[in-house]
Amino acid sequence: MxxxxxxxxxxxxxAVVDALRGRGHEVVSAGHSAGDHRVDLxxxxxxxxxxxxxxxxxxxxxTAGVARFGxxxxxxxxxxxASLANKLMGQVNLVRRGLATVARGGSFTLTSGTLSQRPTPGTAAVAMTGAAVExxxxxxxxxxxGRWRVNTVSPGWVAESRMKMGLDPMPGIWAAELAEYYVRSVTGEESGATLEAEEPLES
Ligand SMILES: NC(=O)c1ccc[n+]([C@@H]2O[C@H](COP(=O)([O-])OP(=O)(O)OC[C@H]3O[C@@H](n4cnc5c(N)ncnc54)[C@H](OP(=O)(O)O)[C@@H]3O)[C@@H](O)[C@H]2O)c1
Known part of the structure; x- marks a missing residue:
């Protein structure tokens, strides 16, 4: 694919790129300041x-999308x-504006976060945008x-991100384990799903 x-x-x-390439898929990368292509979501x-x-x-x-904590x-x-324009409308527009480019039978996989359903203090904008994405x-x-599938992966706190903040990696999910949820969305058959990804995917 x-x-x-x-x-x-x-x-x-x-981690998602590694997981997809590891399964033989051709991955085109895009980022804000690096990657095969540059984009501002x-x-x-x-x-x-x-x-x-x-x-x-x-x-x-x-797997991009910025919303403000506070x-x-x-x-x-x-x-x-800014939160709505980036994390919400950026992902909405990737779907809307991608229909002419993504083949029928293809899929879109978006990212929210578990704060969308289980907010903590200081997450009103983050939780709102994530829930809207879902x-x-x-x-x-x-x-x-019957034409395209659309799913959301809702990551728990990523272990590597916790470590960057000086925290113990656990409780968290390693990025490589989280990536398996994205692989499942891309290669599976479900659509409209929110894949809650706090624990490794059971095989
Ligand atoms: N990490 C966690 O614990 C966690 C948990 C739950 C949900 N999430 C959500 O998962 C998503 C990714 O998180 P992450 O930790 O992997 O983030 P990250 O390490 O900060 O990476 C963000 C990626 O998005 C790109 N990006 C930033 N602004 C962009 C823009 N305006 N347009 C296009 N691309 C842009 C960055 O590109 P450049 O590097 O080129 O700037 C980078 O590739 C976010 O929506 C985050 O809220 C993360």
Whole structure:
């Protein structure tokens, strides 16, 4: 399969690229500042340029998407607008604007996060955008049924990300184990699903 991974240079994206390439798929990488292609998820024209440049695809995986952390009283208008433009509309537009490039029978796999369903203090914008991504994928899958599949992977706290913050890696999920959920979404048959990924996938 020829698969575009947006966010391929990130902690999760790099592991997803490895997992997909390890299974013999051709991966085209895109990032904000590195990768085969550059894209700004918050800019719809940039997404159009990306699709024009990459050529035909069978699947798209998005492991990019930024939303702002902060207590509700501290989040200003710009923080909400930026979170919606990047993590939500960026992923929505990857699907909407990718339909002409991704072959029928192909798929889109988006990323939310477990904070969407189990928020903690200071996550109002992050939880809101993640939950909206999941709802979008669930509803879009209905409209696209029989033509394209759309799923969301909802990662728990990634062990490598915890370590970068000086925390114990556990409780967390290693990026390589998390990547298996993305492989399942791309190569499986489900659509409209939110794959909660806090523990390694049972084989
Ligand atoms: N890590 C965790 O513990 C965790 C847990 C739950 C959910 N998530 C979610 O998973 C996603 C990826 O997390 P991560 O930890 O892998 O992030 P990361 O290591 O910071 O990587 C982010 C990736 O997204 C790209 N990117 C950043 N801004 C972009 C933009 N405007 N347009 C296009 N690409 C952009 C980056 O490209 P450059 O490197 O070129 O800038 C990079 O490839 C995020 O949505 C995050 O909220 C992460």
């Amino acid at each position: 020829r698969i575009l991974v947006v966010g391929a240079t990130g902690t999760i994206g790099a 918050s800019d719809a024209a940039s997404i159009d340029e990306l699709y024009a440049a990459v050529g035909p695809l069978e699947a798209v995986v998005c 207590a509700l009283e501290e989040l200003d208008d710009e923080a909400f607008v 709802s979008f994928a669930r509803a879009a899958a209905i409209d696209l049924e």
